[in-house]
Amino acid sequence: MANGEDKKVKKILMVEDESALKEWFEVTFKSIGRQIVWASSIDEAKKFLSDPHEEWELVVSDFNFQDSENGLDVWAMAKKQHPRTPFLLISGVPDQLFQDLLDSGVQCPPFLLKPFTAHEFRLILRDLLALRSEKQAA
Secondary structure, eight states: OOHHHHHHOOEEEEEOSOGGGHHHHHHHHHHTTOEEEEEOSHHHHHHHHHOTTOOOSEEEEESOOSSSOOHHHHHHHHHHHOTTSOEEEEEOSOHHHHHHHHHTTOOOOOEEESSOOHHHHHHHHHHHHHHHHHHHHO
16 A cells, blocks of 8 residues: 555544534544544435545444434445445443344444443544554555
8 A cells, every 4th residue: 555545544434413422522533633524314424435535544333323224234334335444333222232232143343332431432443443454454
């Protein structure tokens, strides 16, 4: 990969319909030198993900949305359009619901349950961004 390409990919797609969290995520991403692009709906996320000129360093999505789709639908599209891009699912749903989901055999991306601290969030971001670097090198 050319150096110019590596430097241009610093955008993270954040799919979250809870606008009260926007400032917190922007500050957190800025603290690690990343630009956040905010999608407040699944439809908006699909537009960003389907743009062949966009490259994402990471996609982070909430699980629950107002419409019939959820964060797993965003993950499916992200895997299809950007297979090398790491994905993080975040949610405030109880632990048991996620455990039931995993027990049912549904494939699921890495996830982080709300509420979480900025430190916890930065740790998982560090791991996912390192994973992206490994995939790029492969």
